Amino acid sequence: MESSFGPELVGLACPIQLDGRLVLGSGSPRRKELLSLFGLPFEVRTADTAEIAPAGLSDIETVRFVAKEKADALVPTLQPREILLTADTEVWMDGERFGKPRDLAHALTMLQRLRGRTHKVITVVWATDGKRWETSANTTLVTMADLPDSWLQWYVDTCQPLDKAGGYGAQEWIGHVAITKMEGDFDNVKGLSLVSVLRVLRPWLR
Numbered sequence: 001m002e003s004s005f006g007p008e009l010v011g012l013a014c015p016i017q018l019d020g021r022l023v024l025g026s027g028s029p030r031r032k033e034l035l036s037l038f039g040l041p042f043e044v045r046t047a048d049t050a051e052i053a054p055a056g057l058s059d060i061e062t063v064r065f066v067a068k069e070k071a072d073a074l075v076p077t078l079q080p081r082e083i084l085l086t087a088d089t090e091v092w093m094d095g096e097r098f099g100k101p102r103d104l105a106h107a108l109t110m111l112q113r114l115r116g117r118t119h120k121v122i123t124v125v126w127a128t129d130g131k132r133w134e135t136s137a138n139t140t141l142v143t144m145a146d147l148p149d150s151w152l153q154w155y156v157d158t159c160q161p162l163d164k165a166g167g168y169g170a171q172e173w174i175g176h177v178a179i180t181k182m183e184g185d186f187d188n189v190k191g192l193s194l195v196s197v198l199r200v201l202r203p204w205l206r
Contacts (some may be wrong), residue, residue, distance in 0.1 A: 009195075009198050009199065009202065012198070012202075012205060013206070015038070015039050016038055016039075016040065016198070016201075016205055017040075017205065017206040018040055018083065018201065018204055018205060018206070019081075019204050019205070019206050020081040020082060020083045020129065020204055021041075021042075021043070021079075021081055021082045021083070022040055022041070022042035022043070022082075022083055022085060022201075023042065023043050023044075023045050023074070023078070023082050023083065023084045023085065024042050024043070024044050024045070024085050025045055025046065025047070025070055025071060025073075025074045025084050025085060025086035026044070026046065026070070026085075026086060026087060027044065027046045028163070028191055028192075030169070030171065030190050030191045030192070031087060031191050031192045032044060034187055034190065034191070034192045034194060035085070035192065035197065037194065038194070038197075042085075045074055045077060045084075046074075047070070047073035047074050047077075048073075049066075049069045049070050049073050050069070051066050051069070051070075051088070051099065052066075053065040053066055059090075059092040059095070059097070059120065059122055060122055060124065060137050060139070062090070062097060063088050063089070063090050063122045063123070063124045063137070064088075064124045064135065064137060066088040066090070066124075067086050067087055067088035067124040067125065067126050067135075068086075068126055068135075070086040070087075070088065070126075071084055071086040071126045071128055071133075074086070075128065075130050078129065078130050081129075082129065083127060083128070083129050083201065083204050084126075084127065084128050084129070084130075085125065085126070085127050085197065085200070085201070086125070086126050087123055087124065087125045087126070087191065087192055088123065088124055089121065089122070089123040089165050089188075089189075089191045089192075090121075090122055090123075090165045090166075091110075091114070091119055091120070091121055091122075091165045091166030092119060092120040092121075092122060093113070093114065093117065093118075093119035093120065098110055098113075098114070098119070098165060098166040098167070099165055100162060100163060100164065100165060100167075101161060101162055101167045103162070104156050104157070104161070104162070106167070107156045107161040107162065107167035108149075108152055108153060108156045108167075110166055110167040110168075111147075111152045111155070111156070111161075111166075111167050111168060112149070112152060114144050114166060114167075114168075115144050115145065115146050115147050115152070115178070116144065116145065116146035117143070117144065118141055118142065118143040118144075118181070119141075119142055119144075119166070120139055120140070120141060120142075121139070121140045121141075121142055121165070121166070121170075121184075121188060121189045122137065122138070122139050123137070123138050123188045123191060123192065123193055123196065124136070124137045124138075125137075125138075125192070125193070125196045125197060125199075125200050126200065127197075127200035127201050127204070129204070132203060134199070134200040134201075134202070134203060135200060136193075136196040136199040136200050137196075138184070138185055138188040138193040138195070138196050139184060139188075140182060140183065140184030140185055140186070140188045140189050141181075141182070141183040141184060142170070142179055142181075142182050142189060143179070143180050143181035143182070144178045144179060144180065145177070145178045145179075145180050147174075147177070147178050151177075155168070155172075155173070155174045159172050159173075159174070169190070170186065170189040170190055171190050175189075
């Protein structure tokens with residue numbers, strides 16, 4: 001579990017400065033909001049990818065593959081001195097991947113399975129200038145309360161869960177009400193660990 005401010009980050013100036021132009025390869029408003037906290041200017045650039053990994057990979061390997069797939073799709077668009085940042089976040093429980101729900105009924109089914117139990121939220125981040133590649137993985141353990149169906153249905157009907165792994169957003173009311181325990185990085189659960197971002201951008205930071 002990578003969630004500490006490691007020795008490789010010691011000595012960074014604050015505010016951080018990037019030797020190049022940052023490109024966020026994600027349309028997620030949550031990742032955009034989190035990345036903005038550093039005060040670095042960046043451009044958002046997206047590409048459609050299948051988000052399907054080969055069978056037989058571990059949970060972290062699966063998330064790493066999908067995040068790399070997103071980067072591979074955007075590398076051809078990079079201009080000189082641009083650094084691309086991509087990420088993928090997935091929920092895992094009992095060895096099963098809980099991606100983005102297909103529809104509202106699927107989102108409800110996911111939440112019904114997750115409630116009352118502990119699951120993993122895994123985010124993998126990649127950074128590249130097209131030549132050098134850096135990656136970091138972060139895992140958070142999340143325990144959810146056993147909420148009744150009526151509460152889960154209300155969340156699904158009102159909070160647009162279809163763009164969220166596992167069918168829920170920890171930053172929304174369900175996170176405050178249903179999450180009873182969290183071991184690890186909260187930003188990781190929201191979709192982008194800022195420590196992981198610093199780690200992968202380290203070669204390009206001044």
